[in-house]
Amino acid sequence: MRILLVTQYFYPENFKSNDIAFELVKKGYKVDVLTGIPNYPEGKYYKGYGIFKKRYQKIKGVRVFRALQTPRGQGSGIELVFNYLTFAFFGSVWAFLLSLVTKYKCIIVHETSPITQGYPAVLVKKMQRIPMYFWVLDIWPDAMKSGGGIKNQKLLNFVDSVVKFMYDNSDKILISSRGFRNLIEPKGNYSNKIEYFPNWSEDILKMDSNYPIPELPDGFKILMAGNLGKSQNLDAVMKSVLLLREIDEIKWIFVGDGSMKKWLDNFIEQNNLQNIVYTVGRYPFESIPAFYQAADALLLTLKGEFPHLRQVVPARLQSYMAAGRPVLAMIDGGGAEIIREAACGYVVDGGDYVAFADMIKEKVITNKTFFETLGYNGRKYFELHYDKEKCIEHLCEIIEQNEN
Numbered sequence: 294m295r296i297l298l299v300t301q302y303f304y305p306e307n308f309k310s311n312d313i314a315f316e317l318v319k320k321g322y323k324v325d326v327l328t329g330i331p332n333y334p335e336g337k338y339y340k341g342y343g344i345f346k347k348r349y350q351k352i353k354g355v356r357v358f359r360a361l362q363t364p365r366g367q368g369s370g371i372e373l374v375f376n377y378l379t380f381a382f383f384g385s386v387w388a389f390l391l392s393l394v395t396k397y398k399c400i401i402v403h404e405t406s407p408i409t410q411g412y413p414a415v416l417v418k419k420m421q422r423i424p425m426y427f428w429v430l431d432i433w434p435d436a437m438k439s440g441g442g443i444k445n446q447k448l449l450n451f452v453d454s455v456v457k458f459m460y461d462n463s464d465k466i467l468i469s470s471r472g473f474r475n476l477i478e479p480k481g482n483y484s485n486k487i488e489y490f491p492n493w494s495e496d497i498l499k500m501d502s503n504y505p506i507p508e509l510p511d512g513f514k515i516l517m518a519g520n521l522g523k524s525q526n527l528d529a530v531m532k533s534v535l536l537l538r539e540i541d542e543i544k545w546i547f548v549g550d551g552s553m554k555k556w557l558d559n560f561i562e563q564n565n566l567q568n569i570v571y572t573v574g575r576y577p578f579e580s581i582p583a584f585y586q587a588a589d590a591l592l593l594t595l596k597g598e599f600p601h602l603r604q605v606v607p608a609r610l611q612s613y614m615a616a617g618r619p620v621l622a623m624i625d626g627g628g629a630e631i632i633r634e635a636a637c638g639y640v641v642d643g644g645d646y647v648a649f650a651d652m653i654k655e656k657v658i659t660n661k662t663f664f665e666t667l668g669y670n671g672r673k674y675f676e677l678h679y680d681k682e683k684c685i686e687h688l689c690e691i692i693e694q695n696e697n
Contacts, residue, residue, distance in 0.1 A: 294321075294322055295322070296323070296324050296397050296692070298327070300327075301329045301362070302329070303331070303357065304331075304478065309492060309493070310403040314353075315355065320689055325355070325358065327360065327387055327391065329359060329362035329380045330348075330360075330364075334368070358391065362383065362384075377409050381409040381413070383415045385412050388416045388417045391417065392417050392421055399426065400426070400690075402426070402428060402459075402463075408434075411459040425463050426463065426692070428468050429477070431601075433456050434449045435602075437452060439448065457481055460480060460481060461481065465486055465691060466487045467691070469491055470491075470606040470626075473601075489676040491606070493680065493684040495681065496613040500581075502586050506573075506584055509546060513542050513544065513590075514546055515653075516588035517546070517547050517593055519548075519549050519607075519609045521552075523596050525596075527553050527557055529594065531692065533650040536646070537654070545570045545571070547571070547572045547573070548575075556671045557572060591618075591623045593607060593609065593622040594624060595628060604627045606628050612630055614672060614674055614675040614679065617671060619637065619667040620638030620639075621638055621653065621657070624640060628640075629642075634674075635673075637670045638668075639656055641668060
């Protein structure tokens, strides 16, 4: 009863693939992970890892096989392309060898970007004639347009054919957002394969909140934690900040790093916002409870001009809800629907920075007591839908259903 998990990203990188592997072991399954050499998000191999270092490990009962992949560098251009392709190629070599010596029950693909990480999984499926479960956390080739600015239609059409190949070979297409169904179904006859399998979060309230963090400014603190990339629409956020800059009480705090971090720092300096906007850099996941506890509201934004981004439910939303903190969001589609359904915060359309600023002035600052109750609502919704134990139990049911 051994399961193969295929993912480009695994411990010590911080992805949900870690939870899948370690939690399935706790459930009694034997788990192998086929992954790459850790280099996300820094773009270089983690200390202690490399071409000749730690290519095989056993971590918390999980056997980890690390295929050669070149580092992603700055996360764009030729370095990123080679990162994707080298894992697809050398991962497939590992997959072939593993298939010869180990019999698997099924394969799970943890499909963040890129879609090409599914190739090694398909190879094992073909060789062993076993089911493959494809967990879709990003929609391709759409993500290439929104995140990478790719406009070459021939390239996009080719990648779309790769996507269909992966879906054709999947026994179940697990979607992290209900809205993904409308984006996947037009690609082929996949209706009966699709099953809703949402993201989850660690139970923030049960984690230690005493991790040392920098002293945060006094005032009403609106905090964003996580990746600070192009998809987060920080340009629109900063336009809202400018509209609210006269309200000294509001402080904006950004925890994390990403492709837009440097731009954000420059914007703060150029517009003399140092007294209301603060970037504190990357901190380990263990620090998150302390940051969330110190915040009055948690910020969630996502670009809205691309159809697939309107349906993405950012993983940070689940962690915000787990922390029991109110959410302020500038987002469309799937994320907006959940916020409204859970009544855990206030939301405006993605990119509508004027409405966002008005919302804070009219609904938040004037009624902070009621605003606090929204966080309580989010916590209750988390317990019902995004508890890690419940989600892993659901995954076990999916695996066993196919067996029966």
